[in-house]
Amino acid sequence: MACAAHPRIADQLIVWITIRSASPSCPPADWDDDLVNGPDPIAFLHDTTFDDLPAAVRHQTARCVVDLCGSIVAGRHTRLSAIIRDHAAAAFGGDGATLLLDGRRTSPPGAALANGMSIDSFDIHDSQRESLGHAGVHLLPAYLASVEWRVARGGPWPTGAEALTDLAIGYDIACRSGEALHGTVSDYHTSGAWGSISSAALYARLMGLDRATTREALGIAEYHGPRSQMMRVIDHPTMLKDGSGWGAMAGVSAGMLAEAGFTGAPAITLESAQAARWWATLGSHWDVMDQGFKPHGSCWWSQPAIEAVLALARRHRLATRDVTGIRVETFEKATHLAHPDPTTTEQAQYSLPFPVAAALVKQTTRPDDAWYGLGPHELLEGSLADPETRRLAKVVQLVEAPDLTARFPGRFLARVTLTLADGRTLTSPETTFRGELDDPLSDDEVTAKYRWLASTLLADERVAAIETAAWGLADLPTIQPLVALLVSPPDR
Secondary structure: OOOOOOOOHHHOOOOOOOOOOOOOOOOOOOOOOOOOOOOOHHHHHHHOOHHHOOHHHHHHHHHHHHHHHHHHHHHHOOHHHHHHHHHHHHHOOOOOEEOOOOOOEEOHHHHHHHHHHHHHOOOOOOEEOOOOEOOHHHHHHHHHHHHHHHHHOOOOOOOHHHHHHHHHHHHHHHHHHHHHHHHHOOOOEOOHHHHHHHHHHHHHHHHOOOHHHHHHHHHHHHHHOOOOEHHHHHHOOOOOOOOHHHHHHHHHHHHHHHHOOOOOOOOHHHHOHHHHHHHOOEOOEOHHHHOEOOOOOOOHHHHHHHHHHHHHHHHHOOOHHHEEEEEEEEOHHHHHOOOOOOOOHHHHHOOOHHHHHHHHHHHHHOOOOOOOOOOHHHHOHHHOOOHHHHHHHHOEEEEEOHHHHOOOOOOOOEEEEEEEOOOOEEEOOOEOOOOOOOOOOOHHHHHHHHHHHHOOOOOHHHHHHHHHHHHOHHHOOOOHHHHHHHHOOOOO
8 A cells, every 4th residue: 555645645635836827828838738838638548558557556455446346336315326326317317327226228328327316316426535526426437337338339348458558548548637736726625526537538448539539528527527515515515526426427428529529639638748747747646546445334534433333442441321422623624514403415425514423323222334434324214313313413512723734635634622521532543544544444344335235135145246246357258248147126
């Protein structure tokens, strides 16, 4: 696993470079139509092979696929997923791709949209600090939609090794695009803003687009990607979520448009001189190695506080009735997750008080569950009225800790103090979260989390078959059986 203290982290959310332009309609003076400095992302996209992937990169990419397979099932529980799948079936005609855990056919952009938003509807997929967002949630839907479109046009199914290589490349393109975006603009955008670029990149690689056409596809995707405001949806949680499905749709559409002759180059997050620094280590540092896996289905900014509360509860063998107050000191961004009284799963997932309370209730009432984290059972609408969870959520006090804010986004940390009914106080040390680079999940834990989520809707045989295929992705002669397992409707 890569070192957590990655040197690029310090550049995020700090904009000290302004992209200069001669006029609002003219490009900046210091970039031209050719890629500027360092490795060529388009060459990396098209020329990288399975043999170029270090063993650790292959293994980590398989870990991401296993984790995403569980996230697909988690998202399928939500009302958001039902709405967007029905919308895709009604609004995106065609039969080039399939809706996951549904079986209905639609166009590739429609499938990318619905499948991306469905996974994103339950916030338990992979995350990366440096890009300030999530890559797998758009990469896998865009990839599967593009694969099926290639097959529908008479092309071959990828082998497992090809798919693993494609996805490893996709993580690099995605995360570097996100880092470059956040390092050169002033607003904090959702993952879909840069997910559109990597989604188009995967389409271009799968379809074998030439370099010039690929460049047009990346430019179209960047231009039409959803530059949506991340903090807006955190302050006001709705089904908009992280824009990932919209980014996947924009990227697949961009690839199809470029293939038909539509123009749109350049993508300045790849081609501008200001962005070059984020592409300098392309091929030597693999961003898939920087992915973290969430144990809980809530915003990753809430995860350190959840882990701190759980550690105190376990150490001191607390019951929920023992706790009368919960003080959470954390970084400033996490204090925006101030939704103690959620009525929707979106509000619960973008809350800090509610999942902290729900985790404490689960720890003291169901400690032997298949996984210790928070899933659909705890965070969907049917569970939001639990009286003890609501009581605890209302006694959570969120406090910004300047020392922890100063270390964000390099570290996501929280300190928690519990006030007990007997008058005692218990305080945690600075705590990160399980699954983060500082405290990564083992392969056994990734598997346990996957099984816990997948078993909520899938038969045991299917859970096992997906697990075997995902972990053994590199050795599959074709990914067709895995895709068939993922698109068929739920068993339960």
